[in-house]
Amino acid sequence: MSANILVAYDGSELSRKAVEEAKKQAKLVDDATVHAVTVITHAGPTANAALARSFMGDMAEEIRPSMERIREEFEEEGIHCKSEVLLDYSFRNPSSQIVEYAKENNIELIILGSRGLGGVGRLLLGSVSSQIVQHAACKVLIVK
Secondary structure, three states: OEEEEEEEOOOOHHHHHHHHHHHHHHOOOOEEEEEEEEEEEOOOOOOOHHHHHHHHHHHHHHHHHHHHHHHHHHHHOOOEEEEEEEEEOOOOOHHHHHHHHHHHOOOOEEEEEOOOOEOOEOOOOHHHHHHHHHHOOOEEEEEO
């Protein structure tokens, strides 16, 4: 049996626990693919959209090595993993990006921390986990 699992990561301790839980869940099935995902959101209205996009691009480049290390962790344990940095310029809650990604990639289980304030900034908040629980079409596992 195969499974597509999404783990939301933002650098926080709880998202680190979510990564560990994703490893456990992936090992319960024969052919799991884990999608390690982080969302970088637009900070808010700005007069210079190009500057905001540039800033978000810089943030994405800062976090990509962390996401690659997470991908490698899964691969070292024999778990296929894709890592994604999603940029959201729409001022929406990051939950929208995660729910859309889950739908587009046939995710069967989303794993995330109940709150997150990672080193990259405010990427996953308690409101994000709440919104994902309400709007995801798949199972959601919240790690505390």
